[in-house]
Amino acid sequence: MTKRKLTSGKLQSLYRLMSAPMADFDCGTLCAPRNNGVPFCCDPDMSVPLLFRDELRWHRRHGNFWREMPLDEPDRRRLAEQCNDRNEVLALCPGIRKCDRRKRALVCRVFPFEPHCDPRGRILGLVYNYTPEIPCPLRRRRKNIYNPEYLRNAIMFWKEIMEIFPEERDLYIKESKKLRRRFRRLGRRVPVFR
Numbered sequence: 001m002t003k004r005k006l007t008s009g010k011l012q013s014l015y016r017l018m019s020a021p022m023a024d025f026d027c028g029t030l031c032a033p034r035n036n037g038v039p040f041c042c043d044p045d046m047s048v049p050l051l052f053r054d055e056l057r058w059h060r061r062h063g064n065f066w067r068e069m070p071l072d073e074p075d076r077r078r079l080a081e082q083c084n085d086r087n088e089v090l091a092l093c094p095g096i097r098k099c100d101r102r103k104r105a106l107v108c109r110v111f112p113f114e115p116h117c118d119p120r121g122r123i124l125g126l127v128y129n130y131t132p133e134i135p136c137p138l139r140r141r142r143k144n145i146y147n148p149e150y151l152r153n154a155i156m157f158w159k160e161i162m163e164i165f166p167e168e169r170d171l172y173i174k175e176s177k178k179l180r181r182r183f184r185r186l187g188r189r190v191p192v193f194r
Contacts, residue, residue, distance in 0.1 A: 004164045006054035017157050018109035020150045028096075030137040040134045041111050042096045044069075047134050048079060049107045050088040065103040066091045087165055106157075112136045115158040116192050117176045121169045123162075125192035126154055127179060143193060151193050 006014075028039035041047050051059070051066060059066040069090040071077045080090050093099065112134075113126040128139045162169040183190045 006052050006058075006164060008058060010160075010164070011055060011058050014106060014157060014160065015109075017153045017160075018106060020153050021147055022150045023145050023147060027138055031135070032096075038096050040136060041108070042099070044092060047131075048076065049091045049093070049105055051091040051105050051107060052087050053089050054087070055106060056089055056091055059103070059105070063103065065100065066093055066105060068092075087167075110154055110157065112138050113154055113193065114175065115155070115162075115172045116179070116190065117169065117172045119173060119177070121162070121173050123155055123158055124176075125194040126151060126158075127176075127190055127192055130179070143191065146193060155194075 028042065032039045035043060035046075048069060049066075056066055056068065069076060069080075069092045071080050071090070076090060091105065093105070112129050114129045115123045116125055116127040117123055128136070130139070158168075158172075162172075179190055
């Protein structure tokens with residue numbers, strides 16, 4: 001089986017697709033005041049960005065904005081071991097003060113959402129990423145604050161990623177099943193964004 005890759009052209013296409021603003025405000029302003037001025041998702045002690053390996057190589061060729069994260073802590077080494085079988089690598093950016101929004105990684109552009117799939121892998125919409133380490137305040141916001149173009153583009157983005165990397169589809173089929181089970185126990189339905 002041929003190893004599939006994110007080519008330079010495909011990455012540029014995905015970056016254009018994910019350039020629509022998520023909302024009409026900077027969501028970092030909601031949580032940064034509670035975290036020493038740094039949004040939770042931009043704090044490497046709370047959130048470790050996973051870039052596609054091809055994406056990290058692409059960034060290095062275009063200004064070295066991102067770099068591979070040093071594996072100097074046990075938690076990071078464990079996370080890196082989990083990524084070995086996937087197409088991702090732990091990465092670091094220069095930080096919020098030097099963030100060039102045009103160079104944000106795909107993971108930055110899709111957070112706090114992930115795809116929600118049915119058991120066959122069809123994307124039903126987007127759901128919040130409920131990673132407990134990142135207390136994202138958007139999870140408590142109304143559904144109608146999001147730009148419909150962004151939501152459509154994010155769903156198209158995930159469809160393309162799953163075509164290139166079928167293991168991503170398998171991952172999100174499992175995650176979606178776990179999320180439905182979790183919400184069922186709470187007597188609630190999973191909020192899905194379409």
